[in-house]
Amino acid sequence: MSMQRIGWIGTGVMGASMCRRLMDAGYTATIHNRTREKAEPLLARGAAWADTPQAAAENSDVIFSIVGYPRDVREVILGPTGALAGAHEGATLVDMTTSEPSLAEEIASRASQRSVTSIDAPVTGGDIGAKNGTLSIMIGGDEQTVRFLEPFWSALGSKWIRHGGPGAGQRAKLANQTLVGMNMIGICESLLYAHRAGLDLNAVLESISSGAAGSWALSNLAPKIIRGDFAPGFFVEHLIKDLEILLDECRRMNLHLPGVELAERLFNEVAAQGHSRDGTQSLIFALAKMNGEDWHAAVKT
Amino acid sequence: MSMQRIGWIGTGVMGASMCRRLMDAGYTATIHNRTREKAEPLLARGAAWADTPQAAAENSDVIFSIVGYPRDVREVILGPTGALAGAHEGATLVDMTTSEPSLAEEIASRASQRSVTSIDAPVTGGDIGAKNGTLSIMIGGDEQTVRFLEPFWSALGSKWIRHGGPGAGQRAKLANQTLVGMNMIGICESLLYAHRAGLDLNAVLESISSGAAGSWALSNLAPKIIRGDFAPGFFVEHLIKDLEILLDECRRMNLHLPGVELAERLFNEVAAQGHSRDGTQSLIFALAKMNGEDWHAAVKT
Numbered sequence: 001m002s003m004q005r006i007g008w009i010g011t012g013v014m015g016a017s018m019c020r021r022l023m024d025a026g027y028t029a030t031i032h033n034r035t036r037e038k039a040e041p042l043l044a045r046g047a048a049w050a051d052t053p054q055a056a057a058e059n060s061d062v063i064f065s066i067v068g069y070p071r072d073v074r075e076v077i078l079g080p081t082g083a084l085a086g087a088h089e090g091a092t093l094v095d096m097t098t099s100e101p102s103l104a105e106e107i108a109s110r111a112s113q114r115s116v117t118s119i120d121a122p123v124t125g126g127d128i129g130a131k132n133g134t135l136s137i138m139i140g141g142d143e144q145t146v147r148f149l150e151p152f153w154s155a156l157g158s159k160w161i162r163h164g165g166p167g168a169g170q171r172a173k174l175a176n177q178t179l180v181g182m183n184m185i186g187i188c189e190s191l192l193y194a195h196r197a198g199l200d201l202n203a204v205l206e207s208i209s210s211g212a213a214g215s216w217a218l219s220n221l222a223p224k225i226i227r228g229d230f231a232p233g234f235f236v237e238h239l240i241k242d243l244e245i246l247l248d249e250c251r252r253m254n255l256h257l258p259g260v261e262l263a264e265r266l267f268n269e270v271a272a273q274g275h276s277r278d279g280t281q282s283l284i285f286a287l288a289k290m291n292g293e294d295w296h297a298a299v300k301t
Numbered sequence: 302m303s304m305q306r307i308g309w310i311g312t313g314v315m316g317a318s319m320c321r322r323l324m325d326a327g328y329t330a331t332i333h334n335r336t337r338e339k340a341e342p343l344l345a346r347g348a349a350w351a352d353t354p355q356a357a358a359e360n361s362d363v364i365f366s367i368v369g370y371p372r373d374v375r376e377v378i379l380g381p382t383g384a385l386a387g388a389h390e391g392a393t394l395v396d397m398t399t400s401e402p403s404l405a406e407e408i409a410s411r412a413s414q415r416s417v418t419s420i421d422a423p424v425t426g427g428d429i430g431a432k433n434g435t436l437s438i439m440i441g442g443d444e445q446t447v448r449f450l451e452p453f454w455s456a457l458g459s460k461w462i463r464h465g466g467p468g469a470g471q472r473a474k475l476a477n478q479t480l481v482g483m484n485m486i487g488i489c490e491s492l493l494y495a496h497r498a499g500l501d502l503n504a505v506l507e508s509i510s511s512g513a514a515g516s517w518a519l520s521n522l523a524p525k526i527i528r529g530d531f532a533p534g535f536f537v538e539h540l541i542k543d544l545e546i547l548l549d550e551c552r553r554m555n556l557h558l559p560g561v562e563l564a565e566r567l568f569n570e571v572a573a574q575g576h577s578r579d580g581t582q583s584l585i586f587a588l589a590k591m592n593g594e595d596w597h598a599a600v601k602t
Contacts, residue, residue, distance in 0.1 A: 101498075124512040138508050161508045163500050171498040172505050178491040179514035185560040186483025190476045193547070196554050197402070197472040199464050204473050207439050207462045211425040212535070213480035215516030234513070246494070253497050255592055258563055259486040266559070291556055 004028055007060035009053045009076050009083060010067040010097070011039045014123075017130035018066065018096070018156055023047060025155045032056040032076075034067075053077070057086030057093075062152065066096040069241055073099045077107055077118075089115040092145055094152070096137075098122040098177070098238075100245050101167035102252075104140060108166035117145045120166060122173040123157065126233055134158040138176070140168030174249065177242040180234070180280070181263035183217045188284045191225055192291065195298055201226045221281040228299040230278040237276040240267050305329055308361035310354045310377050310384060311368040311398070312340045315424075318431035319367065319397070319457055324348065326456045333357040333377075335368075354378070358387030358394075363453065367397040370542055374400045378408055378419075390416040393446055395453070397438075399423040399478070399539075401546050402468035403553075405441060409467035418446045421467060423474040424458065427534060435459040439477070441469030475550065478543040481535070481581070482564035484518040489585040492526055493592065496599055502527045522582040529600040533580040540581050541568050 004027055008019040011033040019042055023029050029047040032055065033039040043049055050056035053076040057063045063083045065076050073095055077083050083093055084107070093111055095104065095118070104120035111118040119141035129135040137153055137160035139146050146162045153160035163172040190213075194204045205226070209218050224230070243264040250257055270286035288295040305328055309320040312334040320343055324330050330348040334340040337350065344350055351357035354377040358364045364384045366377055374396055378384050384394055385408070394412055396405065396419070405421035412419040420442035430436040436458040440447050447463045454461035464473040491514075495505045506527070510519050525531070544565040551558055571587035589596040 124509065124514070126513065129512075136508055136512050159508065159511070161504050163504055163508070168498075168500060171495065171500055172508050174498075175491045175495040175500070175505050176509040176512070176514045178494060179487045179509065179516070179519065182487025182490065182560075183484060183514070183516060186480045186487075189483065189558040189560045190479040193479060193551065193556065193558065194472065194476040196556055197469075197475075197550070199469060199472055199476070203462050203464055204476050207437055207460065207464070207473050208425065208477040208480065210460070211430075211437050211477070212427065212517050212521075213425070213477045213484070215480070215484060215518075216513050217516075218480065220513075249498070250494065255494060255497050257490040257494065257588070258567070258591075259483075259490045259560075262559055262563060287558070290559075 005030070005060045007031070007050070007056035007063035007083065008047070009033070009056055009063065009065040011042060012066070013127050014130045015066040016042060017127065019047070019064070020045070021133050021155050022152065025151075030056045030059055052081035053079070053083040054081040054086035057083040057091065058088070060091065062092045062094060062149065063087060064094045064096060068097070070099045070103050070245065073097050073103060078110060084111055084114065084116060087111075087114070087116045091116050092149065093118040094121050094149065095119070096121050096123055098173050098242055099170060101170040101174070101249060104167040104170050108141060117142055118166065119145060119149065120169040122169055124173070124176055125157070136160070138163055138169040138172035140164055140170060141166050174242065174246045177239065177246060178257070178260055180217070181239060181243055181267065182259050183215050184221070184280050184283050185263055185266060187218055187222050188225070188287045191222060191284065192287050192293070221279070224279070225281045225284050226299060228296060230275070230282045232277060232279040234280050235277055236267055236271050236280055236282060239280050240264065240271060243267065306331070306361045308332070308351070308357035308364035308384065309348075310334070310357055310364065310366040312343055313367070314428050315431045316367040317343060318428065320348070320365070321346070322434050322456050323453065326452075331357045331360055353382035354380070354384040355382040355387035358384040358392065359389070361392065363393045363395060363450070364388060365395045365397060369398070371400045371404050371546065374398050374404060379411060385412055385415065385417060388412075388415070388417045392417050393450065394419040395422050395450065396420070397422050397424055399474050399543055400471060402471040402475070402550060405468040405471050409442060418443055419467065420446060420450065421470040423470055425474070425477055426458070438462070439464055439470040439473035441465055441471060442467050475543065475547045478540065478547060479558070479561055481518070482540060482544055482568065483560050484516050485522070485581050485584050486564055486567060488519055488523050489526070489588045492523060492585065493588050493594070522580070525580070526582045526585050527600060529597060531576070531579040531583045533578065535581050536578055537568055537572050537581055537583060538577040541565065541572060544568065
């Protein structure tokens with residue numbers, strides 16, 4: 001079997017870069033996206049268009065998907081014109097969306113009834129990691145299949161780890177998102193306090209960022225908060241989705257995580273203030289508003 | 302003026318290493334500690350002993366202090382046999398304890414009435430930073446005096462920043478401690494979720510520690526939680542002290558920081574479980590207990 005034919009469903013910022021890396025590595029891609037327009041650059045480079053996820057799957061050995069929400073994953077894989085309906089026996093589905101562990105289990109189970117293997121493989125590393133092939137890929141599913149897919153992992157990521165059976169990749173990603181949410185609360189509260197205390201925020205950052213308080217987010221996102229740059233690296237609405245998936249999992253497990261619960265509440269507050277499509281660093285607006293501060297005005301002084 | 306004679310009050314783990322660095326740099330030290338025993342190694346290297354902070358100050362141009370709690374700072378500096386009572390006109394007090402900004406202001410004010418200058422200069426970098434002279438020093442107080450003290454800062458730290466007048470060093474340190482507390486909640490909730498989800502914790506750490514979830518604490522303290530090592534790098538009871546100072550400041554400022562309030566509650570819970578003198582990573586026990594888990598048993602399986 002050649003394994004050269006891939007299907008790719010979802011050509012957003014992440015998906016487009018990732019699919020392109022596989023095409024550059026020599027794979028022939030049939031692609032589908034909800035809005036065809038976003039797929040044009042890949043079509044111009046030789047990808048074939050498919051009108052449905054089902055059609056993208058029909059001629060492919062491995063069908064990747066990276067879409068928005070769990071409901072989108074359900075539709076593009078399990079829906080009436082979804083990838084599973086088109087996948088041939090022995091094909092592999094690889095969903096790279098950050099989605100529900102329980103949905104990953106359901107997909108794997110329904111796929112196996114049709115002799116199709118399903119792997120969940122969400123990533124971290126953002127748009128830059130997607131472009132440069134330096135993602136960290138968290139994988140759940142059949143061990144042999146995961147090994148078999150190594151050429152793909154190595155084209156997309158600099159690190160890939162199988163965390164267990166179906167859903168385990170999603171669970172590892174949720175552990176990651178816990179920290180993404182919590183670290184941001186810490187940064188925003190720290191900066192808000194320092195601002196109220198009359199300190200120069202850049203000087204504070206210089207003092208604290210290389211020690212025990214240091215984090216990727218402090219080095220990369222706190223400077224944006226200070227200079228008033230709220231452009232999205234990672235959308236507030238996507239982090240809310242992830243935190244809500246995590247809290248659903250927690251309810252099922254009878255697990256009470258007060259920090260995550262606080263994060264979910266605060267990010268929903270900032271979304272309600274109109275920041276859904278801003279970067280997660282805009283969390284500062286929720287904490288500022290709660291305290292009668294106007295952060296935009298604050299950073300302009 | 303020679304500036305070669307220093308007083309040093311507080312020879313605990315941090316203080317002993319820091320004083321020793323100054324002695325190695327050529328300064329003559331007169332030292333005081335609540336329990337003389339802990340000062341013995343420095344006395345053996347040629348430091349002079351003083352029975353009181355006042356006596357340590359009498360023959361010194363610069364008098365450093367690094368003790369436990371704000372009440373200890375008050376006693377060793379402002380008490381009847383405190384350093385201020387012994388300091389000569391033109392001397393400088395440098396308190397390096399993490400303490401109350403308002404107390405630093407009060408000390409500076411009372412010192413100036415006696416023509417003594419007081420500087421607050423708490424540090425981060427831990428015992429290793431103290432030993433190697435790689436601390437980050439956060440400084441508040443008179444600008445000219447801070448410049449004048451540069452030989453001391455450079456012997457003790459690899460980074461020193463003046464954040465403003467009296468109390469500003471303490472306020473910058475509180476911004477740091479906000480992150481120390483919050484990052485730890487994130488780590489513990491992430492690991493507890495991953496454990497409940499049946500994942501291999503070391504594999505999860507490997508997947509998430511170098512990306513957007515990464516932090517100093519994740520790289521340095523999460524592995525200790527996983528292998529069951531709760532020896533103190535930084536005591537739970539000291540972080541509680543810092544968070545309570547911060548919340549006192551916040552109340553004065555009408556500042557509501559829900560994350561810090563949660564951290565203060567959780568660290569107090571773990572202290573009540575008997576972990577006051579364990580490292581901050583023992584926070585996992587509070588979250589585990591709340592969820593009916595026995596973390597010691599969990600990490601042994």
